[in-house]
Amino acid sequence: MIDHLGVQAADVEASLAFYLRIFAPIGMRAAVRFPAGNSVVVGLAAGESGPEFWLSAAGGGETRELHVAFRAPDRSAVHAVHEAAVEAGAEVLHAPREWPEYHPGYYAVFLRDPDGHNVEAVHHGNQVTV
Known part of the structure; x- marks a missing residue:
């Protein structure tokens, strides 16, 4: 998870x-x-x-801000998390997009939880072993 x-x-x-x-x-x-x-x-x-x-x-x-990322099975799930966050009125730090500086295929949305922590849903797509 x-x-x-x-x-x-x-x-x-x-x-x-x-x-x-x-x-x-x-x-x-x-x-x-x-x-x-x-x-x-x-x-x-x-x-x-x-x-x-x-x-x-x-x-x-x-x-200190805590950052926790939860693995998503695909990009559609990342979008579903984003939509649920918007519907709930959560702060969206970064809308779903690819983050190539992490690795090709890294697709994520970043949100703020009620305690101010940065939480993320991420799908790795074509993950490159680092």
């Missing part, structure tokens, strides 16, 4: 160093890294999997 988890950090590089050092015994590695504003976003993986745990810069002070 859960596709990946994103955690916002006050200092992405310090958090990355922590996770890579502490979880080296399980094979944790930085699989994807790309710039985001004045910081970076890093996707961590273990073994042969693609990135499942993501680190990005916190948007402000002590409040």
